[in-house]
Each structure stands twice: as structure tokens, then as C-alpha cells.
Amino acid sequence: EAQVTQNPRYLITVTGKKLTVTCSQNMNHEYMSWYRQDPGLGLRQIYYSMNVEVTDKGDVPEGYKVSRKEKRNFPLILESPSPNQTSLYFCASSKSYGNTEAFFGQGTRLTVV
Amino acid sequence: ELKVEQNPLFLSMQEGKNYTIYCNYSTTSDRLYWYRQDPGKSLESLFVLLSNGAVKQEGRLMASLDTKARLSTLHITAAVHDLSATYFCAVFLQGGSEKLVFGKGTKLTVNP
Numbered sequence: 322e323a324q325v326t327q328n329p330r331y332l333i334t335v336t337g338k339k340l341t342v343t344c345s346q347n348m349n350h351e352y353m354s355w356y357r358q359d360p361g362l363g364l365r366q367i368y369y370s371m372n373v374e375v376t377d378k379g380d381v382p383e384g385y386k387v388s389r390k391e392k393r394n395f396p397l398i399l400e401s402p403s404p405n406q407t408s409l410y411f412c413a414s415s416k417s418y419g420n421t422e423a424f425f426g427q428g429t430r431l432t433v434v
Numbered sequence: 435e436l437k438v439e440q441n442p443l444f445l446s447m448q449e450g451k452n453y454t455i456y457c458n459y460s461t462t463s464d465r466l467y468w469y470r471q472d473p474g475k476s477l478e479s480l481f482v483l484l485s486n487g488a489v490k491q492e493g494r495l496m497a498s499l500d501t502k503a504r505l506s507t508l509h510i511t512a513a514v515h516d517l518s519a520t521y522f523c524a525v526f527l528q529g530g531s532e533k534l535v536f537g538k539g540t541k542l543t544v545n546p
Contacts, residue, residue, distance in 0.1 A: 354534065356536075361538065362538065363522065363536045363537060363538035363539050364477075364522065364524075364536040365536070366533055366534060366535070369533065369534075379533055380533070380535070411476065411477065413477075421482065422467060422479035422482045423467070423477075423479065423534065424479070425469075425476045425477040425478075426476060427475075427476050428475075428476055
């Protein structure tokens with residue numbers, strides 16, 4: 322089954338403790354991206370990747386890192402999480418950038434206390 | 435900077451009625467997407483509109499794109515309760531910064 326898988330689905334952590342949210346897709350898609358969703362703000366893009374080893378900042382990249390060492394995986398790293406990073410995070414992938422629909426993962430609800 | 439505005443943000447309608455959700459965007463783009471999100475769920479792709487004048491229909495939903503007016507519409511015909519969800523439009527910003535920018539979403543509630 323074609324899918325985008327995120328882990329974990331739910332995470333509560335403390336300020337400053339490094340964490341990684343994993344994202345994996347099995348569709349051989351080139352384009353992957355991370356979004357955060359906050360009430361009243363909609364979805365905002367954090368980082369995106371057009372292919373292996375090619376990443377770029379979205380609209381809200383501060384406090385986040387990503388890597389794309391393999392085509393299928395695009396982890397989101399929070400080196401020193403802060404409470405303002407409490408949010409619902411989505412990973413998405415698409416066959417190519419711009420011309421095709423994006424497939425979204427199930428979401429990761431992160432709470433930083 | 436690309437801005438995407440949806441109207442209305444909240445919509446409560448009765449079953450059987452018709453309504454239109456509007457999506458305006460601020461810079462040139464010919465790639466627009468509509469997604470649906472149910473509470474607590476992920477986003478599901480509804481429509482991909484890739485050219486001026488594109489019109490797509492699926493069941494009671496029809497989406498169109500006017501790139502000259504920088505406007506997309508999502509028309510709901512004879513609404514049913516199952517259409518209750520939040521609907522997002524998203525516009526692809528091209529040329530150097532390949533980003534997808536979302537509107538804030540329209541929360542639709544269809545009442546019996």
C-alpha cells in the first residue's frame with residue numbers, strides 16, 4: 322500500500338531535549354516536505370527536499386533541521402525543542418514538485434513542556 | 435511573498451443547499467490544490483488544478499481555477515452531512531523557491 326509513515330504519532334517531551342520525528346514513503350517520490358499545523362494559522366511549510374541531498378527552507382524553518390540521505394526518508398530534527406514548537410506536524414511526499422498531488426502522513430502531535 | 439486567502443473560514447450550511455468556497459492568491463501560479471481534512475486526521479487530496487480554466491468534479495464537489503484572476507473556487511452542490519470537514523486550498527510557488535503555501539482552511543459544517 323502506498324503511504325507516508327510518520328513516527329511517533331504522539332510525543333510529549335521537555336524543553337531542550339533533542340528529538341527526531343521520522344518520515345518514510347514507499348512511493349519513490351522525489352519531493353518531500355514537512356509542515357506544522359497550528360489553530361488559526363493553517364499549515365506552514367518548515368523544510369522541503371526536491372531530491373536526495375537537496376533540502377531547502379520553507380516559511381518557518383527556525384529551530385528545525387532536516388536531512389535527506391535516502392530518497393524514502395526525510396526526518397525532522399528538533400535539536401533543542403521549545404514550547405512554541407508544540408504543534409501538529411505533517412510529512413508529505415509527491416512524485417515531483419508542483420505537478421502532482423502531495424500525500425500526507427498521519428501526523429505527529431508534539432507537546433513540549 | 436505568496437499569500438493565500440480562503441473565504442469563508444467557517445461555513446455552516448443545511449443539507450441540500452449549494453455553496454462556494456473561494457481561494458484567492460497573491461502571485462502568479464498555475465498550480466493549485468484542494469485538500470480535505472477530517473477532525474484529528476491527515477489531509478486527503480481532492481483536486482489538482484494545473485492550468486487556467488481547469489475544472490474538476492468529484493461527486494458533489496467541483497473545483498475551478500482562473501489564473502488571471504488568481505482565484506479558485508470549490509463549489510458544493512446539494513450538501514450532505516458527510517461533507518463536513520475542513521477544506522484547504524494550496525498554491526505552488528514556482529521559480530527558485532519551490533514551496534507549497536496553504537490557505538487557513540474553511541471549516542464546513544453541514545447540518546441535517
